[in-house]
Amino acid sequence: MGRTEYYHAPKAPKANTLIPASNMLVVDDQGAILLQRRRDTGQWALPGGAQDIGESPAQCAVRECQEETGIVAEITGFLGVYSNPAHIVAYTDGEIRQQFEVVYIGRPVSGEPTINDEADGVRWVYPDDLHTLDIHPSMHKQIGHYLAGTYPYLG
Template structure:
């Protein structure tokens, strides 16, 4: 399945779903974060995905991080809640999803970096290094907030 992100695009299709999802700002002791290169659109992003029945939203972040990066993580906080109606994800199956994502702060506690069906590459990046790869503006905002270490979660 492919994905196209529409951000403040007046020609974007109308949304037909809202799915709670997560991203994980996984930071190591050297101040680097893990990003994946998504297999559905080639963009770089924090690991994350849709909330499943039977799990808490923080369990979603832990599961998605493991699936997409191979890392076991511990959630240490909430960076923010991102619900911009101007950010739509259009999938090749016809779904057009309005953004609804909780971004969690996390640390790695085990596992080994590996790719998956959803991640072409998995790499550690310093804040400066994130500027050199293709990241959509919505994801870039979450990364910025993560590195800023905001006292209160972002709500927007």
């Protein structure tokens, strides 16, 4: 299923759903951040996705990280809650979602970066190299709060 992201776009469609999702900002011992390149947008992002019934937001973040990157991570902290009515994601099935993400900080426990159905690239990126990648502004915001130490973010 395809998707189009709108970020502070006056012509964005009106949201018709709000789905809880969780992201994981995983940092290795050398300070590199785990990113995936989304197949649906081509942009680099933190691993994350929609929460399933029967799981907590933290369980969702751990599951999504492993599914999307091949890395098993454990949670070490809380980055924040990110929900922006001006960040809209329109899916080809007609769902138009307002962003709502609970974001955790984690460290890798096991696994190797592995591509999959959702990500055609998975890699560790040092903060100084982030500017070389196409990263959505919402992900830049989350990563920026981590790097600046300005968390938890409760937006």
